[in-house]
Amino acid sequence: MKARAIGLAFGLLASAAAAQDAPEQTLFTNVHVFDGLNEQRIENASVLVEGNLIKTVSTDAIDAPDATVIDGGGRTLSPGFIETHAHLMLMGPSIPAMEANATWEDFGIHGTRMAEMYLMQGFTTVRDAGGANGGLRRAIDAGQILGPRYYPSGAFLGTRGGHADFASFTSPPGASTNFGRLNMAQEVDSVADVQKFGRNNFRMGATQLKYMQSGGVVSAFDPWQLLAGSPEEIEAAVQVANEYGSYVMAHSYRKEAIMNALNAGVKSIEHGFSFDCEIAALMNEKGAYITTNLTAFDPGLLEIPAVASVPSSLAKAKSASETFAGYIDNMRECPVKRGFQTDCVGSVEACNIQIAYEKKLNNDFFGPLTSMVTLTSTGGEIVALSGDFMNPYPAGKLGVIEEGAYADILLIDGNPLEDFSVVGTGDQWFGADPRPESPETIRLIMKDGVIYKNTLQ
Ligand SMILES: [Zn+2]
Structure with missing residues (x-):
């Protein structure tokens, strides 16, 4: 602004200053654009990035003489991927081990490495579903460390004996x-606890709240069928989120839990394993x-060790998989807006493998177009629920x-809508290399207009 004001006053001298201050431009030519929504790519297009935003998308040549030109060589230009449920701070190997032995340094170092791994896997945005406050985001956004845009949830909120009760027995x-x-x-x-710790989460840098409404399979105290939290407590979480213009994501398995959450105003159902067409109708409404x-x-x-070696977990897993058998078919029959979730708790290397396998299962169950939409535009809608005041971006x-979207961009060999493996799928989970x-x-990986990987030259 300052340079422009001076420019008006001092003519020639100042237009040089204004040109110096102009945001940098990058021009991608010769690309086929997957826009995050449509199966039909925009063929033979050019995309102009100015600063950290996309300025122009066109099938005509774009005149940008000062731009750095990148010839896409007929590759696919896609939005960066969006992970909507990760836990970057939780390094494993188990919750009790972290409760007993981990310090803030262990968590912070793990989170730092996870953030870099996610970015280099093509994820330019990650929503964290519990266990992280605002510090990692501040470090990423200040350029201190490499990582995606980051939407943390603060502390998991959960009842005594529920899925966020990590205390020793x-x-x-x-x-x-x-x-x-x-x-x-x-x-x-209690309602008072939810209000106190919910508000504290926003104070600590959360962009949304995470409430644990159901139990789990490999956790200690909680049956997966648990209906945690009274309607008043869940409504209190939604009310606190609304104070900040944001929303609640709820860990919900049982149908009653999911319906209660939706009726209380929860906007993001996590897992939702009892999903059926009645739930789909309420979700869409x-x-x-x-x-x-x-x-x-x-x-x-x-057969995985964490399940098979613990009799109570194995019993829970068997009953859960019987109840949840209709999940995929119901979702195909009654589609809803679905975000990508890896939910890995473990080493960086193990989570890298799990992400690649999760990508593959998306394609196996839902095909490439739905999977690409899940990985991009639907994730973008989900993180934007954090609202005008709490959304960091x-x-x-x-x-x-x-035009006008953030310049979070991947250049991918081939066409992921025909051969999904080019997004970096993995064929194996446990025991994979x-x-x-x-x-x-x-x-090529660009986030916020800055290139973090480029192997085109
Ligand atoms: Zn989770």
Whole structure:
């Protein structure tokens, strides 16, 4: 602004200054654009990036004499991928081990490495579903470390004995815990608790809240069928989120839990394993989303060590997989807006493998177009639910290639709508070889107008 004002006053001298201050431009030529929504790519197009936003998408030549030109060589230009349910801070190997032994340094170092891994896998945005506050985002956005745009949820909010109760077995209610001290998980057993710790999450840098409404399979105290939280408590979480113009994501398995959540105003159903067409109708009426970790439907799930070696977990897994058998078919029959979810808790190397396998299962179950939409534009809609005040990235849309959207861009060999493997899928989960730092077929990764990978030259 300053340079422009001076420019008006001092003519020639100042237009040189204005040119110096002009935002940098990058011009992608000779690309086929997947815009995040449509099966039909925009063929033989050019895309002009100015600063951190997309300025022009056109099938005509774009005149930008000062731009850095990148010849896409007929590759696919896609929005950067969006992960809508990760836990970057949780390194494993188990929740009790982290409660007993992990310090803020362990969590912080793991989160830093996870953030870089996600970016290099093509994910330019990650929503964290519990266990992270605002620090990692500040470091990424300040350019201190490499990582995606980041939407943390603060501490998991959950009831005593529920899916966010990470205290040791003999720990009495309300006792101080490692996860509680670090605001990574909080026990909430009343409307007042939900309000206090919900507000504290936003204070600590959360962009939305995460409420644990159901139990889990490989966790200690909670049946997966648990209906945690009274209607008043869930409504209190929604009310606190609304104070900040944001929303609640709820870990929900049972149908009653999902319906309660939707009726209370929850906008993002996590897992939602009892999904059916009645739920789909209510979701669409309420403008809600679901995120799916499809590895839960992997045929080999009952053989993985964390499940098979613990009799109570194996029993829970068997009853859950019987109840959830209709999930994929119901979702094909009654489609809803669905976000990509990996939900990995473990080493960076293991999560890299799990992400690649989750991509593959998306394509196996739903085909390439739905999977690409899930990985891009639907994720962008989900993170934007954080609203005008809490969204750290409010200047443009995410997950789409259109004028005015953020310049989060991948150049991919081939056409993922015909051969989905080019997005970096993996054929194996447990026992798979370590994966490369970045898929070879993803040739260029741009986030916020800055290039983090380019193997075109
Ligand atoms: Zn999770």
